[in-house]
Amino acid sequence: MMRTIDWVNGAVEIIDQTALPGELRILRLHTVGELIAAIQSLAVRGAPALGVAGGFGVALAARVHGDDPAALALAVRKIESARPTAVNLARGAQRAAVLLPHGPEAVLTEAFAIRDEEIVASQAMATLGADLVVELCGARPRLLTHCNTGGLAAVTIGTALGVVGELHRRDRLAGVIASETRPLLQGARLTSWELARWGIEHRVAVDSAGPFLMARGEVDAVILGADRICANGDVINKIGTYSHALGAQRAGIPFLVVAPESTVDLDTPSGAQVEIEDRGAGEVTAFGDAVNPAFDITPHDLVTAIVTDRRVIRVDRGEKP
Structure with missing residues (x-):
């Protein structure tokens, strides 16, 4: 079974839900801006998937802005608020952000944990x-x-x-x-x-x-x-x-x-x-x-x-x- 969202070789990969059912298209998202655009356009949607997106988004931010605390904090806030109604997005981002003091790999490990927990929950x-x-x-x-x-x-x-x-x-x-x-x-x-x-x-x-x-x-x-x-x-x-x-x-x-x-x-x-x-x-x-x-x-x-x-x-x- 294909995964709707995953981390592959340093980027977030999603099934582009806006292209279905006509085309099964995979998008690779390398930046926080690309991820937020995908969330807001509903290329990725659904409460559990958004929670995973929040975690992976913070992992992207940690890699890009790891040396700039102000830019990193702003990126996390933008991810949390990309869609305000669903609680999972902000919750996933916040959970991964707790690991920011321990470096990008710790953040990514937590994002993987969020992903795996949602698979088991399903x-x-x-x-x-x-x-x-x-x-x-x-x-x-x-x-x-x-x-x-x-x-x-x-x-x-x-x-x-x-x-x-x-x-x-x-x-x-x-x-x-x-x-x-x-x-x-x-x-x-x-x-x-x-x-x-x-x-x-x-x-x-x-x-x-x-x-x-x-x-x-x-x-x-x-x-x-x-x-x-x-x-x-x-x-x-x-x-x-x-x-x-x-x-x-x-x-x-x-x-x-x-x-x-x-x-x-x-x-x-x-x-x-x-x-x-x-x-x-x-x-x-x-x-x-x-x-x-x-x-x-x-x-x-x-x-x-x-x-x-x-x-x-x-x-x-x-x-x-």
């Missing part, structure tokens, strides 16, 4: 999540997912889509609906591409169709990822998540969030304290003005359960992260 989430889905939905559920949560969003395997893959491996999956995820179509472009590579039967639906398909009985559970999980269980995820949560509640089906422990932010009490990134009007339309929030906040009372690599949090039973 497999753990796949197992825990698949067990929970079977428990809640029976042997062969039909699932709806939103945005992209596969290996492209992590390093390998993924979060929510990793659970889908594990169910498929167990022959416990009846089918998948991938919402297209406007405006950049991460579901239609990326999730569909990954599901096809795995040989998983799936259909793509427009975002607004999700709640109706649930109401019509075509979905047994909603399963998706998160960019930040607040202390009270509020979930920050790709815009459109809240609508699917409302649809799942109305239809009486589970709404499941799968994200690593590195995405749980106990320092943020609720979604009200999270800065929601606005991507600008250009992604939506070339005519007139537009509002384009990249994420939304799903209140914890709409969440059935949160699956991490270490535990299952039954939010519907009053459990908190």
Whole structure:
């Protein structure tokens, strides 16, 4: 399985997600500026992958600016703030930056540790999540997912889509609906591409169709990822998540969030304290003005359960992260 992001011969290599599904393109990033541009253009995206990018970004900064403390500190701050909503990016950068006094190789070693932990976490989430889905939905559920949560969003395997893959491996999956995820179509472009590579039967639906398909009985559970999980269980995820949560509640089906422990932010009490990134009007339309929030906040009372690599949090039973 290809890695979405890795360190290869002194540079960060990523799969350019903006080129998919038409082209599988590998980018080599040699500078902090190139890495930040890749993050902001969504060439690399997904909470776990961004955490790894944060660590590798500080490793790049340590090599380039090791003799200039002021430039090094500025580079680290720029990496941390490249995308403000997802907690993993800043957390990965901060974790690697702690090792800066010990030199570039110590920083790189810590960045490798972040990468390897996310790989292990993906497999753990796949197992825990698949067990929970079977428990809640029976042997062969039909699932709806939103945005992209596969290996492209992590390093390998993924979060929510990793659970889908594990169910498929167990022959416990009846089918998948991938919402297209406007405006950049991460579901239609990326999730569909990954599901096809795995040989998983799936259909793509427009975002607004999700709640109706649930109401019509075509979905047994909603399963998706998160960019930040607040202390009270509020979930920050790709815009459109809240609508699917409302649809799942109305239809009486589970709404499941799968994200690593590195995405749980106990320092943020609720979604009200999270800065929601606005991507600008250009992604939506070339005519007139537009509002384009990249994420939304799903209140914890709409969440059935949160699956991490270490535990299952039954939010519907009053459990908190």
